[in-house]
Amino acid sequence: MPDRSRAVSASDSYDVVVLGAGPVGQTVAGRSRAHGLSVALVERELVGGECSYWGCIPSKAMLRPVIAVSDARRVDGAREAVTGPVDAGAVFRRRDRYVTGWDDSGQADGLAGMGIDVIRGHGRIEGARRVVVATADDEQRVLTARHAVVVCTGSTAALPDLPGIAEAHAWTNRAATDSSDVPRRLAIVGDGGVAVEMATAWQGLGSSVTLLSRLHALLPRMEAFVGEMVADGLKEAGVDVRSGVSVVELHRPGGTGPVTLVLDDRSEVTADEVLFAVGREPLTGDIGLDTVGLAPGSWLDVDDSCQVRGVDDGWLYAAGDVNHRALLTHQGKYQARMIGNLIGARAAGQPVDTSPWGAHVATADIDAVPQVFFCDPEAASVGLTTDQAQRAGHRVRAVDVDLERVPGALLYADGYRGRARIVVDLDHEYLLGATFVGPGMAELLHSATVAVAGRVPIDRLWHVVPCFPTISEVWLRLLEAYRG
Incomplete structure (x- = not known):
């Protein structure tokens, strides 16, 4: 792959140095450039990061054909046209197209066109405002930041310390999204978003999938009914879903052939591949945190402006997964916008607004985090669940509506099945959270996010008129149910 970065001297100074050129790092760099600051963006893998090549983009490229076929099968007149299985080879070619064949030159060129210096290599902090980059040709580039260093190195899949896991050659999300061979049998260990999305995708691509959840519910951070639906x-699609079980050891003699998973009840599951989707850990182990008094390999503790606590003079920031506030690409980019604007304001000597919902704080990381899982049915939520709101001390009422009551459901399926919930703060009569599960829910979520983040009063929501017939009429049904 050609190196599209600008050559720099052995020692160079910038206003801002960003470690990690995924979507979050690119957003920090872009916002900083918008304020007229010089930026060095350091990347040791592909410019575009995990999301572009092994996460959000390839997984959704794989999921859409599977769900499109499922959607067609739920509509009279369309299901008759579905005469065969999903073409796995065509799906993989579609995925490869959306990840540009794992060639990042287009993204690197785009950044260069913005005046951002992309420096390829492993960046390591060496004291205050100083980053040393080890390049592929064994050279070192010393970068000094006049205003800020921003850590956007992301996270990686965590693997449990189990007997036999090394010889099992377990998949993580990377293998699950860049493999082009369909395993006859795939075991997935986990209960979160990666687990349910990959179970949906690979079952649809032709694998016989067994999903093993340690908990008794899937998607445990959402309302309980979501995991149930x-x-x-997944079961209707053919996935063998087993809850309340744990893997205690694995066997794959010689690292080849089938892998056997031994469960805590001593039963066994045999598969051709096993995917672990059991959490993430920060990519901070080898970026020099110890040189500024921080623990290597740790999540970075930040304030609401994403400045790293425990570092003198406030020059170190962390955005995205590494600060553990919300491990979601869109939330990391939101933080990045705040950081870029804050660095720009401080560099120009302008006032800084750190009030709640101010221009330089990431308030929505606490009160209005949206998330969507593109399984079948789709699961979407924003803000607090009923339980979370109650534990936080709010006096709330949960209001539920079955989505089959909404006329616009006919656009998605005959016999539509889905459910919506809003969590209303009874003392202020605005929404603390909203949850949707059913076909087509992903595009419904932003309206809920506006309502939650904006704390739109229930009385005002009555004047937000949904088009007929659309699934958005669920808002009218929810308000009717609340008022009785």
Whole structure:
């Protein structure tokens, strides 16, 4: 792959140095450039990061054909046109197209066109405002930041310390999204978003999938009914969903052939591949945190402006997964916008607004985090669940509506099945959270996010008129149910 970065001297100074050129790092760099600051963006893998090549983009490229076929099968007149299985080879070619064949030159060129210096290599902090980059040709580039260093190195899949896991050659999300061979049998260990999305995708591509959840519910951070409906959808698609079980050891003699998973009840599951989707850990182990008094390999503790605590003079920031506030690409980019604007304001000597919902704080990381899982049915939520709101001390009422009551459901399926919930703060009569599960829910979520982040009063929501017939009429049904 050609190196598209600008050559720099052995020692160079910038206003801002960013470690990690995924979507979050690119956003920090872009916002800083918009304020007229010089920026060095350091990347040791592909410019575009995990999301572009092994996460959000390839997984959704794989999921859409599977769900499109499922959607067609739920509509009279369309299901008759579905005469065969999903073409796995065509799906992989589609995925490869959306990840540009894992060639990042287009993204690197785009950044260069913005005046951002992309420096390829492993960046390591060496004291205050100083980053040393080890390049592929064994040279070192010393970068000094006049205003800020921003850590956007992301996270990687965590693997449990189990007997036999090394010889099992377990998949993580990377293998699950860049493999082009369909395993006859795939075991997936996990209960979160990666687990349910990959179970949906690979079952649809032709694998016989067994999903093993340690908990008794899928998607445990959402309302309980979501996990129940997603589990039902997976089972209907043919996935063997087993809850309340744990893997205690694995066997794959010689690292080849089938892998055997031994469960805590001593039963066994045999598969051709096993995917672990059991959490993430920060990519901070080898970026020099110890040189500024921080623990290597740790999540970075930040304030609401994403400045790293425990570092003198406030020059170190962390955005995205590494600060553990919300491990979601869109939330990391939101933080990045705040950081870039804050660095720009401080560099120009302008006032800084750190009030709640101010221009330089990431308030929505606490109160209005949206998330979507593109399983079948789709699961979407924003803000607090009923339980979370109650534990936080709010006096709330949860209001539920079955989505089959909404006329616009006919656009998605005959016999549509889905459910929506809003969590209303009874003392202020605005929404603390909203949850949707069912076909087509992903595009419904932003309206809920506006309502939650904006704390739109229930009285005002009555004047937000949904088009007929659309699934957005669920808002009218929810308000009617709340008022009785």
